Amino acid sequence: MTIQLKEELKVLDQKHFLHPTTSIEQQQSQGPAAIFTEGKGIYLKDMEGNIYIDGMSSLWNVNIGHGREEIAEVAKEQMATLAFSSCFATFSNEPAIRLATKIASLAPGDLNTVFFTSGGSESNDTAIKLARHYWLLKGQPERQKIISRTQSYHGVAMGATNATGLQAFRDFTKSHAPDFHYVYNQSARNLRETIETLGPETVAAFISEPVQGAGGVNIPQKDYFKEVREICDEYGILFIADEVITGFGRTGKFFGMEHYGVVPDMMSFAKGVSSGYVQLGGVVISEKIHQEYCELSKGTLMHGYTYSGHALACQVGLKNIEIIEREKLVENAANMGEAMLEGFKALREKYSFIGRVRTLGLLGAIELVKSRETGELFETLLSPIFVQETMKRGLILRTVTYDQDTVVFSPPLILSKAELNEMLRILDETFEHVRKTIVEKEG
Numbered sequence: 001m002t003i004q005l006k007e008e009l010k011v012l013d014q015k016h017f018l019h020p021t022t023s024i025e026q027q028q029s030q031g032p033a034a035i036f037t038e039g040k041g042i043y044l045k046d047m048e049g050n051i052y053i054d055g056m057s058s059l060w061n062v063n064i065g066h067g068r069e070e071i072a073e074v075a076k077e078q079m080a081t082l083a084f085s086s087c088f089a090t091f092s093n094e095p096a097i098r099l100a101t102k103i104a105s106l107a108p109g110d111l112n113t114v115f116f117t118s119g120g121s122e123s124n125d126t127a128i129k130l131a132r133h134y135w136l137l138k139g140q141p142e143r144q145k146i147i148s149r150t151q152s153y154h155g156v157a158m159g160a161t162n163a164t165g166l167q168a169f170r171d172f173t174k175s176h177a178p179d180f181h182y183v184y185n186q187s188a189r190n191l192r193e194t195i196e197t198l199g200p201e202t203v204a205a206f207i208s209e210p211v212q213g214a215g216g217v218n219i220p221q222k223d224y225f226k227e228v229r230e231i232c233d234e235y236g237i238l239f240i241a242d243e244v245i246t247g248f249g250r251t252g253k254f255f256g257m258e259h260y261g262v263v264p265d266m267m268s269f270a271k272g273v274s275s276g277y278v279q280l281g282g283v284v285i286s287e288k289i290h291q292e293y294c295e296l297s298k299g300t301l302m303h304g305y306t307y308s309g310h311a312l313a314c315q316v317g318l319k320n321i322e323i324i325e326r327e328k329l330v331e332n333a334a335n336m337g338e339a340m341l342e343g344f345k346a347l348r349e350k351y352s353f354i355g356r357v358r359t360l361g362l363l364g365a366i367e368l369v370k371s372r373e374t375g376e377l378f379e380t381l382l383s384p385i386f387v388q389e390t391m392k393r394g395l396i397l398r399t400v401t402y403d404q405d406t407v408v409f410s411p412p413l414i415l416s417k418a419e420l421n422e423m424l425r426i427l428d429e430t431f432e433h434v435r436k437t438i439v440e441k442e443g
Contacts, residue, residue, distance in 0.1 A: 116281070
């Protein structure tokens with residue numbers, strides 16, 4: 001029966017389901033890589049009964065792990081009471097008010113007022129629009145330009161796509177929006193030079209992830225963001241921190257920017273705020289910006305989504321944060337992240353084709369190289385083959401192959417030492433397989 005059902009679902013999937021960020025060619029030739037039916041803790045089960053460690057928290061987001069009955073219960077209760085009501089025209093609901101207040105209490109510095117969205121792309125589109133609107137209200141309408149970093153990822157809505165520093169996402173339509181500019185991702189000096197070239201009076205905001213996720217888990221140099229904050233202050237430019245991946249404990253701090261002692265003017269969030277149990281995101285703005293909005297804005301704020309302040313989503317978000325705090329998952333992410341780094345270093349000692357390794361909390365990366373000295377990559381990139389092999393052994397990971405050959409990691413924050421050891425065992429076994437079947441033959 002399962003084989004019959006799987007075949008039926010495969011055909012329906014190929015015919016009716018256009019998958020996000022997927023090779024259509026691969027889907028049409030092979031069907032779904034797996035059809036998942038259940039999640040529990042750090043594990044996923046497919047319809048054939050195979051069990052996998054979800055080494056990516058699915059899409060960097062299932063921070064509290066899968067199958068939390070507490071979340072299901074609170075969702076059922078809220079859905080039966082008030083699933084949704086509009087928050088347009090000053091209508092409100094208690095879960096939205098409570099969650100906004102809770103996030104304001106957790107956010108760094110004077111970040112104090114929340115606009116809710118349904119996910120990360122909407123959050124970054126919102127931050128960009130709020131920044132540009134802010135300058136209109138301030139009487140500086142020429143400040144419309146947005147600067148982001150190479151190798152950045154900010155989502156796939158129209159503004160978010162154009163802020164994304166990975167060229168392939170922008171080339172998807174070849175219809176690039178104006179007023180988006182990019183600076184080298186490791187150089188604060190390049191940011192200053194770009195601002196000077198564009199004209200500071202034309203720049204609305206600089207947007208950056210505290211750690212670049214989809215670009216390869218790129219951790220900035222120690223003082224990078226302090227310099228960025230100083231430059232933005234010097235030229236009167238808003239600084240937007242994209243905490244969509246890094247927020248809610250992922251890096252071993254509640255928010256990634258806390259590692260650098262820097263407070264942005266706006267902070268976008270999503271993913272970990274609900275651990276994927278519902279679609280939820282938002283933008284937190286500073287007290288200063290909010291007060292200026294209150295003083296200068298007349299009439300209607302012409303930006304809003306149907307599901308901004310969704311009662312069910314916000315109630316789930318509150319329960320998710322309660323679990324993160326109660327179970328000390330931020331601290332666990334910090335501790336397990338250090339242990340994961342030690343495991344990566346041990347693997348690097350064993351396998352000469354492992355290049356740089358890094359973690360910040362439970363965000364991690366292993367680079368694969370033909371030569372550590374020169375950084376030369378293998379002619380056939382190893383990471384796509386590697387993650388196929390780890391999946392065969394029960395571990396789901398992801399690759400980054402934009403000018404690199406990198407395996408990235410983002411396991412749930414509930415990860416235990418025993419579970420980490422099992423991950424490392426699978427990695428070791430897979431590296432040994434790759435060494436024997438590919439590296440030695442090419443070497």
